[in-house]
Amino acid sequence: MAILPQVKHVVVVMLENRSFDDICGWLYQPGTTPQPSQFLPPSSPKEYDGLKSTYFNPVNAQYFKGQSAETDQAASPTDPDETFQVADHAASPTDPNPDPEETFSNVTYQLFGPEKPSANPTWPNMGFVINYANATGHKSPVDIMKPFNPAQLPVISSLAANFAVSDRYFCSIPSQTWPNRSFMHAGTSNGNVNNGDIPNPFDWDVRNIFNVLEDVGADWRIYSDTELVPPLTRVMFPNLWVYDDHFLHFDDFKQDCASGKLAQYTFLEPSFVVDPNDEHPPHDVVAGEKFLHDIWQAVSQSPAWPETLLMITYDEHGGTYDHVHPPFGAASPDAKSNPGQEGFTFDRFGVRVPCILISPWIQAGTVFRSPTATPYDHTSLLATLRDWLSIPKDKMLTSARIAAAPTFEQVLNLQQARTDIPNIPPPAAEAKHTDTFKEPNSIQKSLVSAHAVQLGKDPAAIMKGIQNREDAIHFFKANPWTTPH
Structure with missing residues (x-):
């Protein structure tokens, strides 16, 4: 049975390398307004799982040996020489700088410290500061513990508060961009756990949701905010190289919104290279905020707005701090992934990332989690598209991860569409110029x-x-x- 009959257009934008805590951790702090109006499912805890000032990371690996790095005494979580508590704001819109590490092995240390991965780790999510120091040689490794507060990110914070945000949405794999974006589009990374030193698209040549939409006659388009650099989604998948007419520019998206001629499924890409607005550290988050505000303005003022669902998310955490330990129990998507590279069986999720759902059919102040035992991850979008468009099983992607994923149906639970258009403030500052003499990320x-x-x-x-x-x-x-x- 088809879901979300009130929706005719799904629009997705995916930014880069920010954890949930880094972007949304300080949203809905006690004593602030507004506060959540509903938690979904209704049986889930009535507390937003954001940051608390008591959360910390050790600054020295001696902590994992039960000793203080300074005194050789038993370690204490309150010892200022031994730990660093999470800050209440970022020092700069380009934090953290330099870029944290995000490969599979680095993320493993961030999440488990010196232990092997297990469902009940001794030091969950305690390796971020030490990994940042080891991987970057940075003089101030505690910068990884300085997330943004809502005043620093007025666009995404206002959208989250005026619509819905999930505090239990995880990226699909504890690693980098290519594997996570591949899960977003295909429900698998074809066994790859990292981008690769020199990524070859033919290593990622798998059937994806765009092939499915083409086969069932559904309209799809991909818009990127650059004319010079090819869209990442296009170059990743060789089977998309023939679809020239489906790849357009962001200005075309704004025009299509204005005319109400949106595709059934739209995927938006930021600029990754020229004047980047993807929010990849240390790119200025103000540029990403401006991009999101432009998207909001285009979608909310479109004649298609009453029938549109907009999703904002990030591909992976990119090494930035999050306090929630990713769960085990993920479905390994296919034979190529069991095991895949580095012996990983894809049986655990990646770090939490923001997921904001925006639609006039969503109650303001909604906080949502999975209604099933399986948490939300990137494949939840694919499961939602499958059920929304009633895609037959024989034409849908065969990933076991998609088959297990919960959909977003519960979030659009208003009986009538809202008629109010929230006032989402634009970023107050101008984005800083990104130097081009630096090594590419x-x-x-x-x-x-x-x-x-x-x-x-x-x-x-x-x-x-x-x-x-x-x-x-x-x-x-x-x-x-x-x-x-």
Whole structure:
């Protein structure tokens, strides 16, 4: 039976590398207004699982040996030489800087410290500060414990409070961008646990939701906020390289919103390389806030608004702190993943990331969790699309993770659509310029190497010439992709 009959358009935007606590942890603090109006399902706890000032991380690995790093005494969680408590705001919109580590092995240490992964770890989520210090050599590793507060992120905070936010939504794998975005689109990462030093799209060549939508005759489009760099979703999946007319520019999205001609399913990408607004550390979150505000303005003022569901999420936590330990019990999606790379069987979820659902059919102040024993993750979107469009089993993706995932049906529970359009404030500041002389981050490198493969070039040879972000920009200028319509 089809779900969400009141929805005709689903729009999804996925930003980069921020944990739930980093973006939404200080939302709904006791004594502040507004507070949640409902928790879903109604049987779930009536407390928002955000940050508390008592949460901390040790600053020295000696903590895991039960000794104080300074005094050789028994360690105490309140010892200022031994631990650092979470801060009440970030020092800069470009925090943390430098970029934290996010590969599978680094995330494993962030979540388990020196122990092997287990369902009942001794030090859950206690390895963030030490990993940040070890991986980056940063002089101030405690910067990883400085999340943003709502005043610093007025757009996403206001959207979350005026509609729905989940405090139990996890990315699909405790690792990087490519595997998590692949789960978002395909319900599997084809056994890959990391992006790879030089990602090859043919290692990720799996059937995805866009193939499914094409097969069932559903309309889909992908819009990216850049003209120079090809969309990441496009270069990731070779079976999408033939669909030129489905990839457009963000200005086209705004025009389609204004005319009310949205596709049934829309996926939005930020800019990852040129004036990046993806919020990937240390990119300025103000740029991402501006992008989200532009999306909100376009969607909420569209004639299609009464029939639209907008979802905002992040691909993975990117090494930023979160206090909730990701659960075990995830369904391994396919034979290629059991086991996959590094012996991982994909039996546990990644770190919590924000998930905000926006629709006139959603009550303001909603906090939602899974109505089943399986938590929300990126494949919940795919399960929702499946049931919303009544996609037959023989045409749907075969991932066991999707089959186990809960849908978002419970969140759109108003009997009539709201007629109010909340006033979502724009960011108060201007985004800082992103230097192009710095080394490209992993996702920027992957865009270069994947586009090189797409063009039939040797990606390893191309990457030798990419020493900084300006080199990447020059590569895309010299090797243009199909211009968006």
